[in-house]
Amino acid sequence: MSIVSVILAAIAPGVALLAYFYLKDRYDTEPIHLVGKMFLFGILLVFPVMVLQRAFVHGFGDDPLVFSFLISAGVEEFLKWFLVYFLIFRHATFDEPYDGIVYSVAVSLGFATLENVFYALLNSASISTLLMRAFLPVSGHAMFGVMMGYHLGKAKFNPEQRTRQLFYSCFMPILWHGVFDYVLLTAKTYWIWIMLPLMAFLWGRSLWNVKRANARSPLRVLRREERVEM
Template sequence: MISILTLALAPVAAIMTFIYFNKRIELEPLPLIFRTFILGALLVFPIMFIQYAFNVEGLLQSPYSQSFILAGLLEEFLKWFIFLFAVYQHREFDHPYDGIIYGVAISLGFATVENVIYLLANGAQYAWGRAIFPVSSHALFGILMGFYIGKAKFNTYHNKMWLLLALLIPVGLHGLYDLILTTTASVWIYLMIPFMAVLWYIGIRKINLANHNYPNVHTKAE
């Protein structure tokens, strides 16, 4: 049990540390980050119940429905909702990069519980694969969600459009990720590696943009 927890938490801690210390100005308060992480972790249980109920009833069972609705839309919508409900109006959310930090915290909270459950059920031998693909993909979806929520909060125009993109882009990418896993059988790895490489490239680019392209962010936050 200890080894499973260690293997599940190690990639989460590594990614969260990387995101946290990449902020160029004052660091965010750890209690708020921890709270958003816990909220993300708690999402696993209602999501698992809803997905189980749909499976039992035989609803939305096609690969496309499973990938884009029961996985992509359901999971990313609830993360997005939690972000808007618990973080968006918080006074500590005072820089666009903070959106990335809290988006990743929510996503990694979810990924941590999901990862622990999977490793307990299937064995520690899957830990490296889980770290490279599901855990990091959740973090990358969180980067994109947080980036666009940051744009929504700190721009005086197109706020609703940025909030919509903060939902739709992670939903689409999450759905595509799951679709690759469920429909490409033995060749999935050849599609997933370039897919993840592109996601990481985009994620790093968004991190740099959030850090450097907002010189006057406090005018609206104040």
């Protein structure tokens, strides 16, 4: 398989998942250039993450529990959260709860896409391997992004719960990302029997979050009123 084919196969899952969640915005889709910019920031985030993770491995060692929850999930999800919070949370385009999901997923999938390209090139990955990675790490990053964005949306539009929801928006992706990595690192021979129900749960929870975020949109009420007036 040519290098171009490998790169395209590695990029496709992230782009497809981003398009899926982008189109799930029922009431007011976000500016595509801003979503693309957050996707690009997610790609660029890979490089500082690599440096920090290497430094933390030297400092803390490679114990599976520490690596999964602190070095891998902790570093990656905190930096994604940092980007979305400081670039988007107070942005004028963030005008309904679902927007948090769109931008968080864009950053997460930008990160996952370059990570997938690196893996494919460095390991001469086959199509079957890339399909498996599309189902596991790439879609996993998307699910963690949905969690993050869902709670950021709740924080944005529920001022009385802001502190708690901001905490959840960072903590929940770290927790589930850590669980995901820990299973892969420790369940060497039977990981698939844990990972399948885990991914089913994460997808189910994410789709519920998508539905709930859309249901809380203030634009939903406006659209309903417009239909009544007509």
